[in-house]
Amino acid sequence: MTSASVVCIAACDGFLDEGNFSMAGLDPKDWSGIRAMGHRMLDEVFDRMETMGQGPVWRPMPQEARDALRQDLPADGQSLEALYSSFSENVVPYGNGNTHPCFMGWVHGAGTPVGMLAEMLAGGLNANCGGRSHAANEVERNVIRWALQMVGMPENGSGVLVTGSSMANFIGVITASRAHDPALRQEGVGNQTMVGYAATTAHGCLPRAFDMAGFGSNALRRVPVDADHRMDVAALRSMIETDLKAGLTPFMVAATAGTVDCGAIDDLAAIEKTARDFGLWFHVDAAFGALACLSPRFRPRLAGIENADSLAFDFHKWAQVPYDAGCVLVRDRTLHAAAFAQSLDYLTREKRGLASDAPWFCDFGPDLSRGFRALKVWMTLGHYGADRLGEMVEGCCAIARHLAQRVTETQGLVLLAPVTLNIVCFGVEGLSDTETSELVQDLHESGIAAPSTTRINGRLAIRAAIVNHRTETVHVDRMLDAVIDFAARRLDGTVR
Numbered sequence: 001m002t003s004a005s006v007v008c009i010a011a012c013d014g015f016l017d018e019g020n021f022s023m024a025g026l027d028p029k030d031w032s033g034i035r036a037m038g039h040r041m042l043d044e045v046f047d048r049m050e051t052m053g054q055g056p057v058w059r060p061m062p063q064e065a066r067d068a069l070r071q072d073l074p075a076d077g078q079s080l081e082a083l084y085s086s087f088s089e090n091v092v093p094y095g096n097g098n099t100h101p102c103f104m105g106w107v108h109g110a111g112t113p114v115g116m117l118a119e120m121l122a123g124g125l126n127a128n129c130g131g132r133s134h135a136a137n138e139v140e141r142n143v144i145r146w147a148l149q150m151v152g153m154p155e156n157g158s159g160v161l162v163t164g165s166s167m168a169n170f171i172g173v174i175t176a177s178r179a180h181d182p183a184l185r186q187e188g189v190g191n192q193t194m195v196g197y198a199a200t201t202a203h204g205c206l207p208r209a210f211d212m213a214g215f216g217s218n219a220l221r222r223v224p225v226d227a228d229h230r231m232d233v234a235a236l237r238s239m240i241e242t243d244l245k246a247g248l249t250p251f252m253v254a255a256t257a258g259t260v261d262c263g264a265i266d267d268l269a270a271i272e273k274t275a276r277d278f279g280l281w282f283h284v285d286a287a288f289g290a291l292a293c294l295s296p297r298f299r300p301r302l303a304g305i306e307n308a309d310s311l312a313f314d315f316h317k318w319a320q321v322p323y324d325a326g327c328v329l330v331r332d333r334t335l336h337a338a339a340f341a342q343s344l345d346y347l348t349r350e351k352r353g354l355a356s357d358a359p360w361f362c363d364f365g366p367d368l369s370r371g372f373r374a375l376k377v378w379m380t381l382g383h384y385g386a387d388r389l390g391e392m393v394e395g396c397c398a399i400a401r402h403l404a405q406r407v408t409e410t411q412g413l414v415l416l417a418p419v420t421l422n423i424v425c426f427g428v429e430g431l432s433d434t435e436t437s438e439l440v441q442d443l444h445e446s447g448i449a450a451p452s453t454t455r456i457n458g459r460l461a462i463r464a465a466i467v468n469h470r471t472e473t474v475h476v477d478r479m480l481d482a483v484i485d486f487a488a489r490r491l492d493g494t495v496r
Contacts, residue, residue: 037080042120048092049099049113052470056447058097065090097450101470102479105452107260107288107317107423110468114383115322118376125375130368131347131360140361140374146381147313147327151286151293152306158333160364161315161325161373165287166205168312168328171340171365173209173252175310175330176281178339180251185339189214195243197221198254199231201261203285206254220254228418229264231255233274240278252281257302258289261454261463262416263423265289268304284308288467291318292421294390298397301420310336315377318393320469325373328365337363396422396466403464403476410484412491416456425454425461428487433460439486446486449479 028034068090098108127136144159162168177194178184184192194215198206200222207217221239224232240250253275255266268284275282284305290313292298293305305311308331315325330336341363349358362368381389400422407413407426417425428436437453440462444450454463462483464476 034080037084041084044088045116046113049116052099053101053475055100056097057100057102057450058444059094059447060445061094065094098468099470100450101468101472101475102449103468104464104466104471104476104479105450107465107467109314109316109318109320109323110470111322112320112380112384112469115320115376115380118379119322122372122375125372127372129370129372129374130362131349131358132354133357134354136372136374137357137361139372139378143374143377143381144327144329147329150386151290151302151308151311151329153308153311153329153331156333157329157331158336158364159327159329160361161327161370161377162365162367163324164316164326165203165285165312165314166208166326167365168314168326169203169205169254169283169285170209170212171328172254172283172285172310172312172330173206173213175336175339176252176283177213177215179281179309179332179335180249182338193248194251195219195221195248196250196252196254197223197236197239198285199223199225199256199259199266201225201229201231201259201264202254202256203260203287206285225264228420229259229262231266231271233267233270236271237274237277240274240280244278250278250280252283254283254285256289257284257286257305258292258421260287261423262418262425262456263289263421263465264418265301265420268302268307270304272304272307281309282307283310284312286311286313288314288317289421291389291393294386295393295397296390297394298421315380318396318467319377319380319389320392321377321380325377330364333359333364340364340366392469393422396469396471399471399473399476400424400464400466402473403466403480406477406480410480412487413484416459416461422466424464424466425456426464427459427461428483428491430491431487435490436460436462439483439490442486443479443482446482448482449475451479451483 068086097103099110125136127134129136129140140161143161145155147159148155148157162171180194192215196210196219198220207220210220211217223236223239226232236253243250253271255268255271257265257268272282286305289302290311293302311329313327315321315327316323337359341359348355350356361370400419403424404415404419407415407424412429414427414429416427431439437460440451440453451462451464454461464479
């Protein structure tokens with residue numbers, strides 16, 4: 001036995017030459033101080049939430065604040081009070097603004113007090129939800145069950161919570177390809193000629209998923225869209241037939257329920273029928289649109305979503321769950337598990353004990369180490385309920401219609417795309433793309449509001465996405481008034 005082995009055994013027994021040995025641990029010796037600091041932090045978080053609409057939406061981060069956060073790895077720790085002071089001074093004032101009611105640039109949820117508290121509770125448990133038998137996984141199973149019910153997919157389907165729709169769509173592509181050819185897991189993509197289809201308006205994470213899956217981004221065929229920015233189903237059918245004649249192997253179609261640019265919803269039922277006619281996997285990217293299923297008014301626009309073989313969406317968008325909380329659902333749990341499950345000696349599933357309760361969530365995605373995302377989803381949906389969230393979705397869409405109406409009634413402004421759900425794309429007559437971009441940047445730096453830009457039919461558009469549950473008509477009016485004012489300065493008063 002080596003001397004190192006002796007030291008190791010002695011240490012494990014709790015003894016070293018210099019006497020009894022124990023780790024100091026990282027818990028405080030006196031809990032009263034950290035308890036008081038925790039209460040102070042919580043109070044100040046609630047103070048900020050209570051006054052969320054006050055102050056600028058966004059402000060540039062000064063160099064001094066950046067420099068304060070650029071430090072060498074500390075050899076000695078600082079007090080919690082000093083760290084919290086730095087957080088309060090250098091982080092809190094310079095967020096991306098998505099909690100503010102005048103943030104409407106990107107499809108970002110605003111979070112809720114309930115979700116924030118759930119994050120704190122989950123941190124206290126520090127659960128690893130990759131597998132094994134414990135309550136946190138049972139919470140996630142119920143969240144997946146709720147998600148399947150929400151979109152109308154069979155409740156014996158499967159799903160897993162992930163970082164966001166980028167990962168959810170990637171899992172959808174992997175599952176679809178392995179369902180088509182199970183040998184891909186062992187043999188790799190190689191010289192495969194497999195191709196898939198999505199509209200030109202589909203999110204960029206889909207071609208990236210094809211890239212990461214080894215097929216290459218060009219293997220995702222981009223289908224033209226119609227005047228309403230929806231996938232041209234006749235063109236889809238023609239492209240599939242052409243690829244088959246060329247000896248390629250189509251395996252999936254990805255429809256979109258709520259496009260990232262203007263919120264258009266593909267004809268899901270017609271796309272699903274086309275997929276079935278050719279024996280292809282039917283995937284739906286419903287990153288934010290899936291939550292419209294909770295609205296009796298907008299649910300019919302998503303007809304066909306319940307027939308998806310796989311579905312990607314985010315709870316951290318319209319469901320207002322704190323980041324991050326994406327979700328992928330799969331109709332056939334056997335095919336889902338076949339794409340990811342592994343049999344490893346150190347991860348043996350037992351019939352009882354902590355290592356029981358298979359299948360584990362690591363069987364449905366690439367992550368073995370997984371946080372307790374489900375708690376914030378479970379508490380948010382459980383507290384507010386499906387009906388109230390559906391009303392919030394309808395409220396966002398009503399505010400978007402109000403904004404669109406104001407745009408159409410204002411001389412010098414033009415609506416650039418139909419308003420299907422909650423996204424309004426518009427332009428200012430007489431402004432070039434460069435001037436439009438500068439106007440939006442000026443608006444951000446003013447702190448008044450934060451829309452974004454996108455390109456509609458080749459023209460740069462101002463884009464307002466009404467996702468924040470705190471946003472009201474007064475906030476979109478404030479944003480539009482500022483756009484008109486800023487544009488007038490550029491156009492010398494021609495926009496009123």
